[in-house]
Amino acid sequence: MFGWEFPPHILGGLGTASFGLTKGIVENGDMDITFVIPKPWGDEPKEYAKIIGANTTPVVWRDVNWDHVQSRIGNVMDPQLYYDLRNHIYSDFNYLHTNDLGCIEFSGRYPDNLLEELNNYSIVAGVIARTVDFDVIHSHDWLTYPAGIHAKQVTGKPFVIHVHATDFDRSRGNVNPTVFAIEKDGMNFADHIITVSNLTRRTVIEKYGIDPSKVSTVHNAVEPLSEEYLNVTVPPKHDKVVTFLGRITMQKGPEYFVEAAAQVLQKVKNVQFVMAGGGDMMEKMIRLAARRGIAERFHFAGFLKGKQVYEMLKASDVFIMPSVSEPFGISPLEAMQMGVPSIISKQSGCAEILNNVIKVDYWDIDAMANAIYSIITYPAMYRELSEHGLAEVDQIRWKYAGKKCIDIYKRLIH
Amino acid sequence: MTAICFYFQIHQPFRLKNYRFFDIGNDHYYYDDFANDEIITRIARRSYLPANQMLLDMIKENGKKFKVAFSISGTALEQLELYVPEFIDSMKELAATGCVEFLSETYAHSLSALEDVEEFVAQVKAHDEKIYQIFGQKPKVFRNTELIYSDDIAAMVSSMGFKGAITDGAKHILGWKSPNYLYNSAAAPKLKLLLKNAKLSDDIAFRFSNTEWASYPLTADKYIDWISQLPQEEQIVNLFMNYETFGELQPEHSGIFNFMKALPRFAAEKGVQFWTPSEIMTKLKPVSELTVPSPISWADEARDTSAWLGNMLQQEAVKKLYSIGERVRLCNDKRIKQDWNYLQASDHFFYMSTKHNSDGNVHSHYSPYDSPYTAFTNYMNVLSDFMIRVEAQYPSDIDNEELSALLLTIKNQAEEIEALNREVELMRNNIVKDLTGDFADDKPAPKKAEPKKEEKAECKKAPAKKCAAKKAPAKKAAKKAEK
Numbered sequence: 015m016f017g018w019e020f021p022p023h024i025l026g027g028l029g030t031a032s033f034g035l036t037k038g039i040v041e042n043g044d045m046d047i048t049f050v051i052p053k054p055w056g057d058e059p060k061e062y063a064k065i066i067g068a069n070t071t072p073v074v075w076r077d078v079n080w081d082h083v084q085s086r087i088g089n090v091m092d093p094q095l096y097y098d099l100r101n102h103i104y105s106d107f108n109y110l111h112t113n114d115l116g117c118i119e120f121s122g123r124y125p126d127n128l129l130e131e132l133n134n135y136s137i138v139a140g141v142i143a144r145t146v147d148f149d150v151i152h153s154h155d156w157l158t159y160p161a162g163i164h165a166k167q168v169t170g171k172p173f174v175i176h177v178h179a180t181d182f183d184r185s186r187g188n189v190n191p192t193v194f195a196i197e198k199d200g201m202n203f204a205d206h207i208i209t210v211s212n213l214t215r216r217t218v219i220e221k222y223g224i225d226p227s228k229v230s231t232v233h234n235a236v237e238p239l240s241e242e243y244l245n246v247t248v249p250p251k252h253d254k255v256v257t258f259l260g261r262i263t264m265q266k267g268p269e270y271f272v273e274a275a276a277q278v279l280q281k282v283k284n285v286q287f288v289m290a291g292g293g294d295m296m297e298k299m300i301r302l303a304a305r306r307g308i309a310e311r312f313h314f315a316g317f318l319k320g321k322q323v324y325e326m327l328k329a330s331d332v333f334i335m336p337s338v339s340e341p342f343g344i345s346p347l348e349a350m351q352m353g354v355p356s357i358i359s360k361q362s363g364c365a366e367i368l369n370n371v372i373k374v375d376y377w378d379i380d381a382m383a384n385a386i387y388s389i390i391t392y393p394a395m396y397r398e399l400s401e402h403g404l405a406e407v408d409q410i411r412w413k414y415a416g417k418k419c420i421d422i423y424k425r426l427i428h
Numbered sequence: 429m430t431a432i433c434f435y436f437q438i439h440q441p442f443r444l445k446n447y448r449f450f451d452i453g454n455d456h457y458y459y460d461d462f463a464n465d466e467i468i469t470r471i472a473r474r475s476y477l478p479a480n481q482m483l484l485d486m487i488k489e490n491g492k493k494f495k496v497a498f499s500i501s502g503t504a505l506e507q508l509e510l511y512v513p514e515f516i517d518s519m520k521e522l523a524a525t526g527c528v529e530f531l532s533e534t535y536a537h538s539l540s541a542l543e544d545v546e547e548f549v550a551q552v553k554a555h556d557e558k559i560y561q562i563f564g565q566k567p568k569v570f571r572n573t574e575l576i577y578s579d580d581i582a583a584m585v586s587s588m589g590f591k592g593a594i595t596d597g598a599k600h601i602l603g604w605k606s607p608n609y610l611y612n613s614a615a616a617p618k619l620k621l622l623l624k625n626a627k628l629s630d631d632i633a634f635r636f637s638n639t640e641w642a643s644y645p646l647t648a649d650k651y652i653d654w655i656s657q658l659p660q661e662e663q664i665v666n667l668f669m670n671y672e673t674f675g676e677l678q679p680e681h682s683g684i685f686n687f688m689k690a691l692p693r694f695a696a697e698k699g700v701q702f703w704t705p706s707e708i709m710t711k712l713k714p715v716s717e718l719t720v721p722s723p724i725s726w727a728d729e730a731r732d733t734s735a736w737l738g739n740m741l742q743q744e745a746v747k748k749l750y751s752i753g754e755r756v757r758l759c760n761d762k763r764i765k766q767d768w769n770y771l772q773a774s775d776h777f778f779y780m781s782t783k784h785n786s787d788g789n790v791h792s793h794y795s796p797y798d799s800p801y802t803a804f805t806n807y808m809n810v811l812s813d814f815m816i817r818v819e820a821q822y823p824s825d826i827d828n829e830e831l832s833a834l835l836l837t838i839k840n841q842a843e844e845i846e847a848l849n850r851e852v853e854l855m856r857n858n859i860v861k862d863l864t865g866d867f868a869d870d871k872p873a874p875k876k877a878e879p880k881k882e883e884k885a886e887c888k889k890a891p892a893k894k895c896a897a898k899k900a901p902a903k904k905a906a907k908k909a910e911k
Binding site: 397 | 448449450452739740741743744745782784798799801802804805806808809812
């Protein structure tokens with residue numbers, strides 16, 4: 015598998031989903047996974063997949079001894095693998111900037127020279143594809159499609175791409191032509207395309223012109239929460255708390271949340287609104303909240319990660335995700351795991367599989383405000399959504415998603 | 429097999445409009461007039477009116493041997509009076525044939541039998557009065573909202589003077605017994621029970637036009653054949669269904685009307701008669717007692733009350749609603765009384781069901797909302813406003829007993845004041861007559877002092893204006909008389 019993020023060092027939902035699926039596949043048994051990421055940190059969970067870092071894969075032959083390799087990258091990779099990979103360097107990449115081990119540096123993030131990093135990742139993939147023995151290539155999201163294509167060209171093995179999002183979701187329609195071209199290329203080369211929702215499946219078919227027969231939906235799932243997260247404690251609070259958790263970008267529809275909050279606050283006073291996350295629309299949202307005169311009740315909590323997320327959820331009475339376009343949207347499932355009633359937009363992929371949530375159109379501020387009011391005012395509403403939501407999300411498991419993936423692999427191999 | 433008993437339910441709720449939390453305390457009109465008008469008019473055109481015509485024809489053709497029973501909820505009657513008055517006329521015409529029996533039920537098609545005994549009794553009375561007022565019939569057989577029935581309800585209904593009730597032949601109650609007999613209640617032995625034959629009723633109501641059904645197409649002779657082949661000792665087949673089966677659930681082009689019209693002829697051939705519920709109860713003797721400890725109904729797979737009270741949303745909404753029942757009954761405000769009725773319709777709670785699968789499909793088919801959560805939110809917003817209005821009439825810090833005592837005192841005093849006023853008036857006239865010298869009587873003299881004291885006391889209590897107003901005309905009258 016080629017991926018860009020892997021827990022615990024994640025920047026968005028992609029890493030969580032890639033890991034969940036990996037684990038889900040392994041739980042079904044009889045499947046070994048090699049997972050390639052740009053830059054491992056050494057603390058990634060290793061029990062489900064062998065992790066290879068693109069930044070520790072040599073593309074230029076350097077004469078280095080075992081001890082040196084061990085001291086440099088021993089925390090993330092077995093030195094023997096380094097030598098195996100070094101034996102499969104297939105071309106002269108001396109023109110590239112490489113380090114003392116003959117490896118290319120990766121940031122593993124989303125830097126400004128992302129396209130250059132993508133290209134390097136694809137070069138590295140060529141080495142790995144020649145070294146590692148495998149039956150199927152699986153690429154997570156557009157960043158790794160070129161690497162997957164390369165691996166397919168080298169080995170002729172079936173190539174699956176996993177569409178976690180398309181550029182139509184990220185840009186509300188103003189597609190970046192370069193990204194579109196990479197996505198389209200990946201889809202054309204793929205033997206099968208897995209999408210995270212039917213919504214995304216339609217996008218792939220309609221906007222990218224892909225044959226529907228090679229596109230399948232495998233909905234995302236969630237990991238059961240650890241005791242640590244389930245039992246987080248929060249200080250006692252006096253007000254109801256309504257929470258938005260996610261990147262503050264156009265795609266997530268933050269402005270509809272602010273408007274709905276303003277409506278609710280006209281009627282009830284003992285409620286606080288929290289927008290947790292960072293993004294390019296944050297300042298605009300702060301200004302909007304101030305303009306609506308609700309700044310003292312509307313808080314920006316910044317980017318939360320790990321345990322902080324669950325502390326925030328634990329303190330919440332309502333979770334809201336008004337995304338304009340959400341291929342799947344895993345955060346409402348996490349909120350439900352914490353027993354928080356959730357309001358999601360009908361334009362979210364997860365709306366396809368969730369029943370015990372309130373679904374509204376992202377633009378329908380009235381309905382959103384009405385739903386928030388209802389949950390914080392009528393105890394039965396809160397309890398019904400909380401208890402049934404918990405029971406429902408408990409049945410959405412990666413293992414089932416993994417099974418579907420395996421079935422797709424098997425069809426491609428035989 | 430001796431007889432078929434047809435019973436049709438007609439009910440429509442007053443659906444609520446989209447009522448936002450902003451409206452609470454501001455907007456006191458709750459109903460979606462457009463939807464209510466549109467739906468009842470559509471169903472009446474497609475179903476109620478042609479079906480009435482069908483029944484009328486059948487009765488005329490068969491020399492009054494064809495009989496049916498109806499239960500029409502008060503809210504449906506109100507909507508029909510308002511939007512489809514021609515239906516009321518057509519129903520009156522049917523009633524005039526003498527072949528139609530009207531059954532009793534709660535006015536609002538409510539769950540009051542389960543929640544509020546006092547309200548239940550009041551609603552049944554109100555409904556039966558309305559039926560009498562329109563159709564001139566006093567219902568003798570009771571059928572509760574969606575055939576909800578239990579031992580407790582049987583006891584209530586029996587004590588209200590009904591000789592029988594109809595309910596569902598739920599399998600978990602009947603066990604090996606057949607629904608094709610007359611039973612009586614174990615809790616109230618005098619109350620006779622008719623049970624719905626689910627298979628034969630649903631053959632018409634749900635399966636008639638289903639082409640995948642093994643018995644499709646269903647014809648009248650085939651259907652009557654099935655019935656006549658039932659064991660000889662089984663006495664009745666109770667075919668209970670929604671009236672909109674004809675023309676709405678089973679569209680006209682499915683041939684449902686012609687199927688019905690052909691039934692009496694084949695029935696006559698096989699010697700099967702048509703009886704109304706009270707006719708059965710007079711003619712037949714109950715074969716056995718039925719015990720129903722927890723409520724049953726004809727809804728959903730479970731045949732219990734979970735269609736309306738199955739989840740927390742529904743329970744909370746119903747509990748909140750009936751928590752103010754006693755208070756509302758103390759009110760005299762007509763609009764509050766009316767809203768109280770409309771808000772009790774069981775349909776509102778039906779829409780809040782979170783059941784899935786085939787039951788869930790039925791719930792969402794009838795629901796005007798896109799989800800049970802929206803249904804709950806909307807209803808609770810309306811109820812919040814309604815409760816504010818009730819509160820405004822009588823603040824909740826006075827408890828019901830105290831309030832009812834106060835109201836009684838006020839009522840008694842009002843009556844007393846009126847009586848005394850009359851007396852004063854009489855006295856005044858006598859005084860006038862005294863002064864003009866028409867009469868000379870000793871007796872009024874000591875009495876004169878008494879009423880005057882009373883009058884002063886009253887003036888303190890009553891608003892000053894009223895007192896002055898009452899005095900003024902009296903003085904004028906006196907002056908006139910002097911002149």
